[in-house]
Amino acid sequence: MRQYIPRLYTFVGAITFLNVLCLVFLLPKFTMKTRPRESILNTPSTAIEERAPANARRKRAALSKPCCPQLSNYLVGTIKVDLEWAEKNYWTESNFEPSKWQAYLGEYETIPGEDVHLLNSENILHTPRYCRTSLRVAFIIPFRAREPHLKKLVGHLTPILRRQLETYSIFVVEQHSNRTFNKGRLMNTGFEFANMIGDQLGGKFDCFVFHDVDLLPERDDLLYRCTEGSFVDHLAPSIDKFDYKPLCCGMTVGGVLAFKSDQFRKVNGFPNSYWGWGGEDDDMNIRIRKQALKIARPDPKIGRFTMIKHRRDQSNPRNIKALQELKKSWVISENDGLVNLDTEIKEFHLYPLFTKIFVDVKVPPDI
Template sequence: MCQARLELCQRAQVLRHRAEVKCLHLLGFTQCLSSPNNSQCFFYNKKYQKKQDKPQLLIAATEEQVRSVDVVQQSKNIGVAEREHDIKDPVELEIARQTLTFLNMEDAVTKPKPHVKIAQEDGSCPAVERIPDLQGALPQATLLIQNLQEGEVHAVHPELGPGGSWKPNDCQARDKIAVIIPYRDRQTHLTRLIDFLIPILQRQRLDFRFIVTEQYGNDLFNKGRIMNAAFIFAESLGVDCVVFHDVDMFPQDDRNPYSCPPGPRHLGAFVSNLGYQLWYKEIVGGVLAVSMADYRAVNGYSNQFWAWGGEDDDMGQRILSLNYTIERPNPETGRYSMLKHVKRKRTAPKLIYKLLGNSANRVAYDGLNETDKWTIRKVTTRPLYYHLYVDVGPVPEEWRAKA
């Protein structure tokens, strides 16, 4: 029960501006999980903080009160009605409404779902499209949570092993995957993404772990090199395939399969900020699943793109040049929300377009086989992910001059 309330507290934190949520865990997360009567969520009006030491409590949402229609109605009055005067973005307002709907947790708290037999006759897990307990369309309210801490996520998911690893216990996983997340300066996005993906990958009955690959130092970014380094590390873990996943991409439906594909699969094809349109055939950015053999066949990502832009389009051209078909999900189930962030312009567009003009010709010599282009300086095994620090070498002068 406490875990359900912890999730309620986390999800409800999106009520900002005049109405906010504080979760008080009187004995801390670990003890709370074993002592379910010591956690409450309090809704309070932020403006009272400046007038008195203790905020005026408007709602104390305990396990019993969460199921009360009055609580839901009051929270709507406090949350949505007042937020409508503060928020102009209709998408953000809809996310707030979804969050308030989540407050009616009667089914989640008091009516556990009946056990569904998952394993097939041979004990293996079914293909993702045949798993009966997927949810379909996913609420996007959690995207507004700020400052979610790694310790909070791990407390809610104590079942995870080192590096955020997990495998199902009700069937034999078909696929062992590694989710590779290229990272720089977006800690709040990273924690939210992992928190969001964990239950999806668990429902899909995948044997998974997370690898966060970060460039050492603050020089011009080289995404291709840190991806290649992470792939080499993933090979050492014995995975069947990798899913390259941008830190700001959140799936809108758990029927979009993160399992190992027969050929390169562009999961992140239909994205909110692109109007859910597929703009050109080579696009593979955002979220890309690929088997270990196929990644080696295309020689991984190019090592020659610096700063921002170009390496994903180059990868798409590599894939097509070797006569692969880029698989994409159903446009309805394959949608993603992209978190808002500061857009970075392409640093050297002329250099990028020149490289893209001969992508197919560089496959043989520019990529994964150039292991001297990067060095993994440090690997840290954290509760939620493996953290790689990758030295990508010196920046070529022609790129630095354009920076």
């Protein structure tokens, strides 16, 4: 037993020596991490920026990026419209777990309608990652009870807008009640809200795209932008449902229509008087011609869209009074639209990819 005692002393001595070395060399590194609290005058500028308001930080970060090219290098032209993939991509882009519940769009933040000041660019505006653009596009999607279509549209559209290097916001404007649907009032409300919120997001929108929820573009080189001059852009002249025949079956400016702000005010927006399905697009066509604006359309091979098949909402019956309203449109359009809009925004739901706006469109006159 005694022969092992010297070895034991040697082992204990080695362990003690190693502990001393650790204290000598490592203790200063740990003590350096703790320092007295500094005043803001001695705080690095990067640390001060972290405490700045989110909008201000984002604006400074955007200005530090180079300008995006006028035409993106990421465009591929024809793209496959895969509805199953589009819905899967919606969940991927939203960072949500997929759900079998068709009406479920994922988690959201609720903001009351009167607290519009709480909205900011962090939760509404989508920008290119590595460059900055001078143009801002607002998408306005009239909506009610079409969640499966909305997931497919947003899941399909988001990567396209990213490749186009767009700065954009998507506003899904939903009718708050189950009364007869009024698409014109929803689109007018979406425009007024987007126009108002622009300054709050750091700059007004340059182009307002009114987009049906069931139309998916088949090419990514169909740019969602407004043409310069006195042109209104009708972007969906060719739809698969009509065998891609341009402006088939009495189509005028329906589907996807883009205005600049001053143009939309000039035509007094969409009519408020069309309750039910049909009529408001034809009425808008009359308003555009009445104000001597021109309609620009892409090449039919570029402006191609796939329409998602669906059954009509029972609360959106065919408007049997549409023809009567159209006959009066040239005369009454100046008094029916933005100037007499009386809707009310109830609340906002903030999703990762879009903002949903719940709107009370009031009661139809015949109820």
